[in-house]
Amino acid sequence: MSLSATDFDYIRTLVMKRSAIVLEAGKEYLVESRLIPLAKREGFSGLEEMCAGMRAKPSPALVEKVVEAMTTNETSFFRDLMPFEAMKKQIVPELIAARGGSKCLSIWSAASSSGQEIYSLAMLLRENFPALRDWRISLLATDLSQEMVARTKQGLFSQLEVNRGLPAPLLIKYFTKEGTHWQIKQELRDLVEVRQMNLAESWKLMPQLDVVFLRNVLIYFSVETKREILGRVREILRPDGTLFLGAAETTLNIDENWTRVQIDKTSCYRPGAAELRKAA
Amino acid sequence: MRALVVDDSRAMRNIIAGILRDIGFEADTACDGQEALNRLAAGPLPEVVLLDWNMPVMDGFTFLVEARKKPEYADVRIVMVTTEGEIAHMVKALEAGANEYIMKPFTKDVIAEKLMILGVMPE
Numbered sequence: 001m002s003l004s005a006t007d008f009d010y011i012r013t014l015v016m017k018r019s020a021i022v023l024e025a026g027k028e029y030l031v032e033s034r035l036i037p038l039a040k041r042e043g044f045s046g047l048e049e050m051c052a053g054m055r056a057k058p059s060p061a062l063v064e065k066v067v068e069a070m071t072t073n074e075t076s077f078f079r080d081l082m083p084f085e086a087m088k089k090q091i092v093p094e095l096i097a098a099r100g101g102s103k104c105l106s107i108w109s110a111a112s113s114s115g116q117e118i119y120s121l122a123m124l125l126r127e128n129f130p131a132l133r134d135w136r137i138s139l140l141a142t143d144l145s146q147e148m149v150a151r152t153k154q155g156l157f158s159q160l161e162v163n164r165g166l167p168a169p170l171l172i173k174y175f176t177k178e179g180t181h182w183q184i185k186q187e188l189r190d191l192v193e194v195r196q197m198n199l200a201e202s203w204k205l206m207p208q209l210d211v212v213f214l215r216n217v218l219i220y221f222s223v224e225t226k227r228e229i230l231g232r233v234r235e236i237l238r239p240d241g242t243l244f245l246g247a248a249e250t251t252l253n254i255d256e257n258w259t260r261v262q263i264d265k266t267s268c269y270r271p272g273a274a275e276l277r278k279a280a
Numbered sequence: 281m282r283a284l285v286v287d288d289s290r291a292m293r294n295i296i297a298g299i300l301r302d303i304g305f306e307a308d309t310a311c312d313g314q315e316a317l318n319r320l321a322a323g324p325l326p327e328v329v330l331l332d333w334n335m336p337v338m339d340g341f342t343f344l345v346e347a348r349k350k351p352e353y354a355d356v357r358i359v360m361v362t363t364e365g366e367i368a369h370m371v372k373a374l375e376a377g378a379n380e381y382i383m384k385p386f387t388k389d390v391i392a393e394k395l396m397i398l399g400v401m402p403e
Contacts, residue, residue, distance in 0.1 A: 076389070076393065078393075078397070081393075081396055081397070159365060159383050160385070160386070160387070160390070162383075163382055163383055163386055163390045163394075164387075164389060164390050164393055165393040165394075165397070167380070167397050168370055168374060168378075168380050168381035169374060171370070171381075172367055172370050172371055172374070177365075177366070177367055
């Protein structure tokens with residue numbers, strides 16, 4: 001049975017209140033695909049019965065599961081590849097040159113889902129920059145979902161997940177096989193701090209950052225929330241720091257206080273007045 | 281760009297070749313390692329070979345070793361696509377000259393992302 005307009009409105013309002021994520025008209029299919037399996041797991045006959053049950057007697061645990069199911073995004077190791085190539089060829093070498101005095105480097109993977117992005121960055125640094133061995137490296141991963149935070153801390157991935165985007169030599173080097181799953185080695189898990197965080201609420205204890213990966217998450221927010229988030233990123237990003245957005249995302253017409261920088265086939269953003277600047 | 285799919289299962293050959301054609305490759309198929317060696321010898325060379333491990337006549341690993349003996353095939357990328365999911369198998373294949381390794385089951389995205397890593401992707 002398809003989702004009724006009343007139930008869609010109920011879910012849309014719930015998700016908006018809890019995460020500031022906007023589910024526009026036309027996203028009914030997304031609600032169905034994410035929540036019908038949850039409804040079955042929770043013992044309801046379907047989505048309609050689950051919505052009716054929640055309206056009659058809202059359970060905080062179930063509300064959290066609904067919000068998590070609606071906000072968990074697809075991810076893969078080295079997703080879209082080009083931002084990681086830009087990190088390897090330009091961003092990290094520039095930061096090593098600029099931070100030689102403090103020997104500190106901090107990178108944030110925001111809306112980090114199950115952790116593929118932050119562990120891809122950890123592997124990239126380990127593989128390509130031996131000079132960073134005696135640096136203080138801060139790799140922070142945050143996600144709205146407690147389940148995703150727990151998964152990232154555990155660093156355990158299915159065979160299908162490690163198949164996706166992860167070069168085989170890195171799988172051999174940085175993972176151990178645990179039954180049918182693969183676990184990222186402790187030495188890399190030790191590099192990563194994982195926290196639960198709602199991007200739409202106040203940000204607590206955020207460090208100054210050199211690089212922010214905020215990819216494929218702004219698309220879910222209203223323009224006002226996007227503007228607030230980009231403004232807060234500017235506050236914690238160092239003046240020569242770098243922001244990566246998703247391939248289909250931009251700061252244009254949202255927050256004009258960014259400079260877009262083209263690096264090969266990808267682009268990133270630096271704090272400053274908006275203008276197109278091509279990297280040398 | 282050309283790709284050669286080597287698998288003794290007709291269904292698997294069709295699935296992988298179909299994915300490659302969707303991505304934009306010209307995809308040819310062979311049923312075992314010996315037939316694949318014959319295809320390489322006859323030319324034109326593919327940019328990439330997607331290779332099953334366990335096959336009758338000549339298995340994928342033997343094909344890999346034989347192909348890597350020939351300098352004229354050095355630019356051909358070889359991707360193992362196999363149910364063999366142990367680290368020891370991966371190490372053995374990569375040391376013998378495989379460029380990538382995909383464990384079955386897989387999805388279209390898996391193949392596309394691995395080929396992107398190898399830099400073999402039609403424009």
